[in-house]
């Protein structure tokens with residue numbers, strides 16, 4: 001509390017804003033890991049949004065619409081009251097076609113045989129909702145992925161690992177298919193599932209410094 005002299009000469013210490021709670025509207029362990037490694041420990045509330053039920057005109061619009069649907073669904077929950085909510089959705093854009101998680105091993109194999117040696121763009125939609133103020137903003141981050149040329153046998157082994165079935169684009173930058181990705185142009189977090197530089201900008205637009213969310 002400021003004392004009288006501080007009040008009179010305006011030297012009262014500036015009160016740092018109360019810490020804000022962030023809710024991650026995603027079941028993605030990769031997104032949670034990116035936030036935790038950056039010093040942010042969000043609550044997780046899975047949106048349960050049926051992604052197949054939504055349509056949009058192209059990969060970028062689809063990633064945005066799905067991220068917005070996830071954030072809005074969680075922001076409406078009573079357990080998110082007063083919190084900042086971030087929702088994300090990632091799709092691989094190859095020649096304007098949005099590729100999410102492959103349906104099965106056969107599709108994962110066919111995708112790898114089609115995309116090896118080529119470039120694709122991983123597009124991750126982000127939506128931030130401040131349930132305390134009603135502020136809501138969304139944006140899409142894009143990173144170009146330069147795929148290597150795994151052999152048929154390497155593709156078969158990767159698909160047999162099961163990993164590609166659980167991730168957008170049937171590949172991971174930081175997992176078993178890392179040897180098959182020659183490089184990227186853009187933010188790596190966008191590929192993994194959440195762009196921290198973009199989140200920083202969305203938070204700043206809401207009047208919040210990303211450093212205010214650090215857990216310690």
Ligand SMILES: Nc1nc2c(ncn2[C@@H]2O[C@H](COP(=O)(O)OP(=O)(O)OP(=O)(O)O)[C@@H](O)[C@H]2O)c(=O)[nH]1
Nearest residue numbers: 026027028030089090167168172173174191192193
């Ligand atoms: N670790 C890792 N995960 C990836 C990579 N690329 C995509 N993913 C994951 O693939 C998933 C993309 O599917 P989404 O529909 O966006 O998200 P989800 O996992 O279904 O979870 P929700 O947000 O609850 O819908 C996310 O969990 C991403 O983190 C990658 O390079 N590395």
